Amino acid sequence: MEDLLEIKTASVHTVPLDGTKLPLMEHFYTIQGEGYHTGKAAYFIRLGGCDVGCHWCDVKESWDANLHPLTDTDWIVQQAEQYPGKAVVVTGGEPLLYNLDYLTTELRKRGIETYIETSGAYPLSGLWDWVCLSPKKFKSPHPNVIPHAGELKVIVFNKSDFAWAEEHAAQVNPETRLFLQPEWSKRDQIMPLIVEYVKENPKWRISLQTHKYLNIP
Ligand SMILES: C[S@@+](CC[C@H](N)C(=O)[O-])C[C@H]1O[C@@H](n2cnc3c(N)ncnc32)[C@H](O)[C@@H]1O
Ligand SMILES: Nc1nc2[nH]cc(C(=O)O)c2c(=O)[nH]1
Numbered sequence: 001m002e003d004l005l006e007i008k009t010a011s012v013h014t015v016p017l018d019g020t021k022l023p024l025m026e027h028f029y030t031i032q033g034e035g036y037h038t039g040k041a042a043y044f045i046r047l048g049g050c051d052v053g054c055h056w057c058d059v060k061e062s063w064d065a066n067l068h069p070l071t072d073t074d075w076i077v078q079q080a081e082q083y084p085g086k087a088v089v090v091t092g093g094e095p096l097l098y099n100l101d102y103l104t105t106e107l108r109k110r111g112i113e114t115y116i117e118t119s120g121a122y123p124l125s126g127l128w129d130w131v132c133l134s135p136k137k138f139k140s141p142h143p144n145v146i147p148h149a150g151e152l153k154v155i156v157f158n159k160s161d162f163a164w165a166e167e168h169a170a171q172v173n174p175e176t177r178l179f180l181q182p183e184w185s186k187r188d189q190i191m192p193l194i195v196e197y198v199k200e201n202p203k204w205r206i207s208l209q210t211h212k213y214l215n216i217p
């Protein structure tokens with residue numbers, strides 16, 4: 001019994017606040033599938049841990065940070081450096097749970113552009129060339145993230161999400177690019193509504209999860 005308890009206790013991460021270690025779920029070089037940078041080669045860093053609780057989340061395996069090994073940030077940066085595409089997408093889970101200053105500083109020193117996918121549920125850390133803010137009903141975005149959004153990418157699960165998208169569009173900068181992305185499991189029902197909505201409200205663009213159609217990570 002005691003052994004078990006010890007193992008359980010030892011598996012709970014204490015993530016250093018200086019960002020020199022991060023819980024890494026997976027990392028892969030692929031094509032950005034969504035949003036403004038769709039089609040661009042990028043190295044993805046997926047950090048474990050999220051408490052936002054979107055019922056339709058397509059990476060629920062990321063939620064428990066303790067399942068994902070605490071990894072030296074220097075090692076992560078070394079992996080990113082090996083690829084010809086000089087852009088990194090930091091995602092999760094919710095990457096803003098962690099201090100991303102060290103990770104992004106080290107990436108930038110090596111001439112790598114830094115992009116983040118975030119719900120904005122926690123304050124912004126890190127130096128970013130592009131912030132994709134995808135706000136959620138389940139935990140509102142932190143006010144310090146909103147002005148940094150290069151793009152606002154709202155997931156449309158039902159009709160009421162259009163009005164909700166407009167509420168957030170009213171809060172971002174006038175230059176922030178606006179995207180509506182169908183929730184994957186509802187795409188067949190929702191896509192025709194998004195098409196009609198964008199034709200009537202052309203400040204919005206459609207974002208599709210193109211990597212899922214291409215069968216790539
Ligand atoms: C898995 S999340 C991780 C980053 C961050 N937690 C967030 O939600 O922005 C990456 C992107 O996938 C989107 N996403 C997650 N589940 C989805 C689904 N079922 N259909 C469409 N987009 C989804 C999120 O809104 C976000 O833009
Ligand atoms: N190819 C590809 N593009 C993506 N854009 C955002 C993703 C994410 O899960 O954050 C993602 C992803 O998982 N794969």
Ligand code: SF4
Binds near residue numbers: 053059093
């Ligand atoms: S905030 Fe992102 S990672 Fe967290 S549950 Fe929602 S979609 Fe999934």
Ligand SMILES: [Mg+2]
Binds near residue numbers: 058059
């Ligand atoms: Mg994804």
